[in-house]
Amino acid sequence: MNKSSFISLNAIVNRIVSVLFGLDYRLTLEEIEDLDIEAADETTAVQCKYYEKTEYNHSVIAKPIRLMLKDFIERNRNNSKKVSYKVYGYYKSGQEKLILPINLDFLKSKFLTYEKNKIEHRYHGVLVATDDELVQFISILDVDINAYEYDHQLGLIREKLIEIFGCDSFEAENYYYNNALNEIKKLSVESNVSNRKVSKSEFLIKIDNKQIVFNKWFLKLKGRTEYFKKLRSQFFSSLNTEAFDRFFLIEVNIEKYSRADLIELILIISNKYSKVTRRMPEKFCPFIFISKIDEREILEVKKIMKSSGKRCIDGYEFQGDKFSTNLMLEPISSENPIYFKFLNNSEDLETMLEACSNI
Numbered sequence: 001m002n003k004s005s006f007i008s009l010n011a012i013v014n015r016i017v018s019v020l021f022g023l024d025y026r027l028t029l030e031e032i033e034d035l036d037i038e039a040a041d042e043t044t045a046v047q048c049k050y051y052e053k054t055e056y057n058h059s060v061i062a063k064p065i066r067l068m069l070k071d072f073i074e075r076n077r078n079n080s081k082k083v084s085y086k087v088y089g090y091y092k093s094g095q096e097k098l099i100l101p102i103n104l105d106f107l108k109s110k111f112l113t114y115e116k117n118k119i120e121h122r123y124h125g126v127l128v129a130t131d132d133e134l135v136q137f138i139s140i141l142d143v144d145i146n147a148y149e150y151d152h153q154l155g156l157i158r159e160k161l162i163e164i165f166g167c168d169s170f171e172a173e174n175y176y177y178n179n180a181l182n183e184i185k186k187l188s189v190e191s192n193v194s195n196r197k198v199s200k201s202e203f204l205i206k207i208d209n210k211q212i213v214f215n216k217w218f219l220k221l222k223g224r225t226e227y228f229k230k231l232r233s234q235f236f237s238s239l240n241t242e243a244f245d246r247f248f249l250i251e252v253n254i255e256k257y258s259r260a261d262l263i264e265l266i267l268i269i270s271n272k273y274s275k276v277t278r279r280m281p282e283k284f285c286p287f288i289f290i291s292k293i294d295e296r297e298i299l300e301v302k303k304i305m306k307s308s309g310k311r312c313i314d315g316y317e318f319q320g321d322k323f324s325t326n327l328m329l330e331p332i333s334s335e336n337p338i339y340f341k342f343l344n345n346s347e348d349l350e351t352m353l354e355a356c357s358n359i
Contacts, residue, residue, distance in 0.1 A: 025037060025038065025039055025199070025200045026038040026039075026197060026198070026199050026200075027197070027198050027199070027200075027203065028193065028196055028197045028198075029184065029187045029188045029190075029196040030188055030196060031045075031193050031196065032045035032071055032083060033045040033046055033047045033064070033068070033085070034046060034047055034048045035048065036083075042084060043081065043082075043083045043084070044083070044084045044085070044086055045068065045071070045083050045084070045085050045086070046086045046087075046088055047061075047064040047068070047085075047086070047087050047088065048088050048089070049061065049064075049087070049088070049089035049090070050089065050090045050147075050150070051089070051090065051091050051092065052090065052092060052149065052150070053092055054091055054092055055091065055092055055093045055094040056089075056091035056092075056093065056094035056095050056097060056098065056145055057094065057097065058097065058098070058110040058111060059114070060089075060091070061087050061089065061111070061143065061145070062110070062111045062112075062114060064087055065087065065107075065111045065112075065141070065143075066111065066112060066123045068085040068087075068137075068141065069112070069123070069124070069127065069129065069134075069137055070127060071083065071085075072085070072133075072136075072137045072140070073127050073129055073133060073137075076133060076136070082140070083140075084140045084141075084142070085137075085140060085141045085142070086141075086142040086143075086144065087141075087142070087143045087144065087145070088144050088147055089144070089145045089147055090145075090146075090147040090148065090149055090150075091145055095145050095146055098143065098145055100143065101138075102138055102141070102143065103138070104131060104134055104135060104138065107134060107137075107138060108122070108124060108134070112124045154173070154177070157172075157177055157180075158172045158173050158177065159172075161173075161176045161177060164176075164204065165208065175209065176207050176208070179206070179207035179208075179209055180203075180207045183198075183203065183206050183207055244284070245284075245287065245356045246273050246284075246286040246287065247286070247287045247288075247289065247343075247349075247352075247353065248269055248273075248286055248287065248288050248289070249289045249291070249349075250262070250265065250288065250289070250290045250291070251291045251292055252290060252291065252292040252293050253292070254292055254293070257293065259297070259300070259301065259304075262290070262301060263301060263304055263305070266288060266301070266305065266340065267308070267310070269286055269288065269340070270285070270286070270310055270339045270340050273285065273286040274286065274338075274339045274340060276332055276333075276334060276337040276338065276339065277334060283331075283332040283333060283334070284332065285332060285338050285339050285340050285341060286340050286341070287328075287340070287341045287342075287343055287349075287352060288340050288341065288342055288343065289342075289343040289346075289348075289349045290342075291346075295344070298342070298344065302314070302342060305339075305340075310339040310340070311337055311338055311339060312338065312339060312340050312341060312342055313327060313328065313330075313338055313341050313342070314328075314341065314342040314343070314344055314348075315327050315328045315341070315343075315344075315348060315352075316344075323344075323347075323348045323351060325351060325352060325355040328341055328352060328355075329355065
């Protein structure tokens with residue numbers, strides 16, 4: 001996905017989020033256009049374009065308009081359900097070239113007539129479209145080439161998400177927004193159009209997940225330094241001295257795996273979120289689950305942790321024993337310091353999460 005495609009995807013997110021307060025909306029990715037918004041009595045097909053370095057010219061949106069006209073003519077002649085059409089775009093400059101409202105002559109000359117291989121083509125002639133049909137089409141065509149630039153769009157989306165989920169700005173941008181991007185990407189690649197449909201309520205449920213999702217283009221646009229600085233400020237700036245059960249789930253990139261880096265990360269987490277000194281009335285330490293590395297490597301990591309003086313437990317008294325939540329929840333004291341608790345597999349993680357939620 002190139003940068004312009006990603007920002008156009010952001011424009012689709014913007015259109016989706018902008019209708020989430022409406023009732024009974026159903027959304028379809030890439031059926032008639034990029035996004036179809038279906039209400040009880042009306043469907044709007046939206047084409048999103050983002051050209052941050054391009055001057056607006058009529059030719060840039062002419063082809064989408066021709067395809068919309070073709071869809072309109074086919075529906076009109078087959079007595080199919082009527083659809084409204086919207087072209088939504090951002091351009092660096094040149095917006096003054098488009099004079100609204102569009103009239104019949106302007107539609108024909110600027111959008112439907114074009115040259116290819118030095119031959120003039122009149123698309124309305126190809127479709128055998130009457131003037132009455134073209135006038136009807138104009139009445140349901142909305143062209144907006146003054147869409148907001150990316151950062152402003154992101155700000156609007158963030159405000160909507162804060163209102164919808166009652167979250168803060170960080171959560172809106174790094175949880176719900178990225179979840180929305182990934183959900184739309186998943187929907188858009190489905191080959192069956194019925195699988196590219198989602199209702200308002202379904203979409204909100206799918207993105208309602210407070211888990212950091214790293215989108216590589218979002219990361220690139222925001223800047224790695226700025227992005228990770230925000231994450232560090234949000235999660236690692238304070239000493240977090242309250243006695244909560246904290247679970248850290250670390251997914252290892254096998255191709256770039258470094259044992260030294262992993263151990264450094266675990267030690268940082270332990271230093272920040274383990275409190276076992278005599279001065280602390282309530283002593284606690286974090287749970288750590290590491291995925292994508294095998295048991296032998298996890299064993300080596302545990303050995304190094306033990307040799308560093310940082311005692312850890314994993315819920316097993318001996319090899320072949322069953323996982324025990326009681327062992328994992330044994331009291332921590334200055335005489336019995338535990339700096340972190342390893343979860344060896346996803347089953348132990350789920351069991352421990354359930355046990356902690358029932359305390």
